[in-house]
Amino acid sequence: CSLQAGLAVLLKAERLFHSSYHSQAVHIRPICRVSSCLSLVQDASCLAVSWELRQTLTVVFDFFSSGQGKKDWSLFKMFSRTLTDTCPLASQSKVYVDISPKNKEKELLEVSPPPTSVHEAIVQGERKTYAVYDLLSPSLFNTSRSLNVQLKWKRPQDSSEMPIPTLHAQRYVGGYGLQTGQICTLIYNTHPYRAFPVILLETVPWYLRLYVHTLTIITKGKENKPS
Numbered sequence: 001c002s003l004q005a006g007l008a009v010l011l012k013a014e015r016l017f018h019s020s021y022h023s024q025a026v027h028i029r030p031i032c033r034v035s036s037c038l039s040l041v042q043d044a045s046c047l048a049v050s051w052e053l054r055q056t057l058t059v060v061f062d063f064f065s066s067g068q069g070k071k072d073w074s075l076f077k078m079f080s081r082t083l084t085d086t087c088p089l090a091s092q093s094k095v096y097v098d099i100s101p102k103n104k105e106k107e108l109l110e111v112s113p114p115p116t117s118v119h120e121a122i123v124q125g126e127r128k129t130y131a132v133y134d135l136l137s138p139s140l141f142n143t144s145r146s147l148n149v150q151l152k153w154k155r156p157q158d159s160s161e162m163p164i165p166t167l168h169a170q171r172y173v174g175g176y177g178l179q180t181g182q183i184c185t186l187i188y189n190t191h192p193y194r195a196f197p198v199i200l201l202e203t204v205p206w207y208l209r210l211y212v213h214t215l216t217i218i219t220k221g222k223e224n225k226p227s
Helices: 064-068 075-079
Strands: 021-034 037-039 048-060 094-098 109-112 117-123 126-134 150-153 167-174 182-189
Antiparallel strands (some): 021 037, 094 126, 109 150, 167 182
């Protein structure tokens, strides 16, 4: 469908590249087909191998810091476009909106139009609630040919600091030159008791030459070896 229908309609280059952060990725992996089931393990019983191609696009918009001073957002504010139709070739096409209440007693936010369903999941030890918009649902485009998902806060938010994510990271460059220059990455887990597996992907600046044998990982003051 290219940019004619489906979620790709929102991919307006001038909006994406002027965002706070964007990342494009292509993931390719072999999947072993065993009779009518799929397995990720290529063992002796593997009769045929299929290749899975997954393309992802991650974009971060920050309207609050850009001067608007509000946390309200909509598809049109972010992309200057709305969803007009689903791609006929797509087997599924969904939009998930995180509506997990910060305050357990009162619902502080609302989304419009009403979602087709609500999905709950456990993410990093916390229960999350998502409003789901199924673009394949016939009722979604009945009233209007344009879907502009919006999130609004029912009352002004307090000036308290935003909650720290369970997993977050910082990175800085230290030293100077090729001999003492180094990249340091600090990964924090703020969960009170749970540990999480972490996959670290480093994007190395072109002007730095790294040597893998110098890699050191320190956890709570002790050296740690990655799997």
